[in-house]
Amino acid sequence: MTCSEFDKAFDPYVDGLLDPLSAAAARMHLESCPTCDRMVARWQQSRILLSTAVAEIAAAVDVSGLFTAVGSALDAGCELEDGALTRPSVTRGASHQREFHAERGGVSASVDIAARTARPAARMRRFSAIGRFVAVAGGSAVAAAASIMLLAPGMTLPVQVATETTPSTFSLGSSLRLKPVTFTAPERRDGGVWRPLLPVPALVDALEAGEGRTVSTWVQPRTQTRVIWVQSRNSGPTLQTAGYDK
């Protein structure tokens, strides 16, 4: 083997990738060529220095909070370059509400609640990479139950259009026990409207709203909170709680 040939075989040789015959030829060359032998020795020294230098620095880096930091960033629904995080679809919930409200002549406040429950499976795939499955599924079931109850026949619901940022109210013609869900979601500004990025339903309280009471629900822009209030005729809004009554 010549020096030129060894130079071409240098990398697979030092990486131990030469076939046995070629490796033997390379070793024979090194035994008789101090220049090439010195080149290999220098490389081995450089390799050790590099590995040691990197290992010493890397070993000192504290990665104990890395999972928490990554999880927090994902939970916060940070903006993505590809915009992968999207709003939960409101189509299904809204259309359901529109069907109902076509009968009632308006749109219910529960649009927002139902909207957040739309296609929970899809949301889980998108948002639950860090374990929101249980929360989303549980919250969705509860919110769906609330929506169903709100939409029960026999109810008189003068309503107004619900949006993400305006309150929606409806009055109850009869006693209704419902279990509201308060959603906390980071929001982003999208075309001038604050929209939720990642609905994270969390069961708060059961709520009993008696006859003549007004239940309002709205999203507080930029506070990441949806609030449900119950207001009686003669007093200001209060948040009432009660046990869940099936």
Next chain:
Amino acid sequence: MEPTDGELVDRARLGDRGAVEHLLERYQRRLLGVLVGMVRNPEDAREILQETFIRVFRNLENFKGDSSFYTWVYRIAMNLAIDYQRRDSKRPSVEFDEGVGRDEDSVGDGSAHLGVNPFERIRSRELGQKIFEAIESLTPDHRAVIILREIDGLSYEEISEVLQCSMGTVMSRLHYARKKLQTRLHEML
């Protein structure tokens, strides 16, 4: 029996936070070593590491399984590191922080760190600094192949998958990088 990457990825997609954590812990130290080799500064390396995992788990649905999971992760990490280097090349270089991970007071006080002669440690730190200076004389692309090979021990084929270039390119860059490093180190040492 340890779950495979594929099993953990499937579970992570379904929202298993434990699977996410498992994957992260499986690769964080390896990736950190590579990133330190690429950018030297440990804080920057950690930041890139964190960003890597954020992108990995945000985009888990985009992982098709065409390559191995760790190749995909490495690809994201290396792209971030190379982008960082290209931005950083326009800024003054960061001084090697000899205090990182070392007890500065141990030099010469007789309480040799881990039983190593303090003068050897000084010499070792100087050599380490020279190594990084030599590494930084390489372009990001050349640095990437040498780091992936020497720090993480990836094969030529794996390197070509991570860097999305041909095997021939990997071997060519590796050969050039090694020669240049040897020359630089020979001049310095």
